[in-house]
Amino acid sequence: MPVIDGGKLQRELAVYQRPGRWKSIWQLLNTLIPYGILWYVAYRTLDYSVWLTLPVAVLMAGFLVRVFIIFHDCGHGSFFRSKRANDFWGILTGILTFTPYHRWRASHARHHGTSGNLDKRGEGDVWMMTLKEYSQAPLIERIKYRLYRNPLVMFLLGPISITLWNNRFVGKKARRLDRQSVYWTNVAIVILSAAMILLVGWKAFLAIQLLALFLAHIAGVWLFYVQHQFEGVYWERNSEWDFVTASVKGGSFYELPGIIRWFTGNIGFHHVHHLNSRIPNYNLARCQSNIPALQQAKSIGVLSSLKSLTFRLWDEETGRLVGFREIRRRRNRLAVD
Secondary structure, three states: OOOOOHHHHHHHHHOOOOOOHHHHHHHHHHHHHHHHHHHHHHHHHOOOOHHHHHHHHHHHHHHHHHHHHHHHHHHOOOOOOOHHHHHHHHHHHHHHOOOOHHHHHHHHHHHHHHOOEHHHOOOOOOOOEEHHHHHHOOHHHHHHHHHHHOHHHHHHHHHHHHHHHHOOOOOOOOOHHHHHHHHHHHHHHHHHHHHHHHHHOHHHHHHHHHHHHHHHHHHHHHHHHHOOOOOOOOOEOOOOOOHHHHHHHHOOEEOOOHHHHHHOOOOOEHHHHHHOOOOOHHHHHHHHHHOHHHHHOOEEOHHHHHHHHHOOEEEOOOOEEEOOHHHHHHHHHHHHO
16 A cells, blocks of 8 residues: 555545535434334234234334434434534434444544544444454353354344443443433433334334344444454554554445435444544545545455454464454364474
């Protein structure tokens, strides 16, 4: 990859970081209103068949992903110019996605500041072990890691854990604001859920809300995973780590079909977002088109992204992601030597 002038690139990106009030308002309208309508449609279809409800719930999940993107932008202070407006809509959309706003914002900010840094792992990222660390780890640690990296655990049990556990509880050492964020979000969710149960009944509420939420979280976990787990991704020790390089090479350009790009709020332009998180989601595509340096980022498609499921460990010797089979190949090679 050619050397990137980080200062010049950031100046070019700064042009796009100013949010447009009416663009943001329109995004709120074309997301929250259809989501509410779909909730009602899903409820009415239950009178006929749950099989009619299922595709509506899938569509609801798509809009919930879009709600989360608004929440995400508010957390970065990029959706409105006003901090008060960002916090208000961030808290509200956080309730809809069952995610505590201030607690998530702090964790996600740490992720942005440490992504691709081998010496600062564990800050809001996917658990990553190096090949050497895994080979030398105790058996119980290797079992835990294999379970964590199993696709069924990560993409099925993981979303359930995030919804029912990670976002509902907070450690004793957490900041006061983070604790309050979790507690008050839980209270708001209980109140909203109780109101919906009174309106539609507990069976309808659980069938619709939990299904849509679960599907949305599966999509969210996948997007987060694949955009930092791909062939050619960047990882370096702290002494060699560089923010600009980590952003361009450590975040993928996930080329998604137009309709999916709409539902996911252009988050596929992940390298652009990591370079400047103050850019609203609706400006990310223009950055990619207008700034040549951004086009050096690794581009992955929907089919090629499935290969990321085979990546499990970071091999520091070769500077690439590998699977568990690499351990056996390495041992066999040493035995022959």
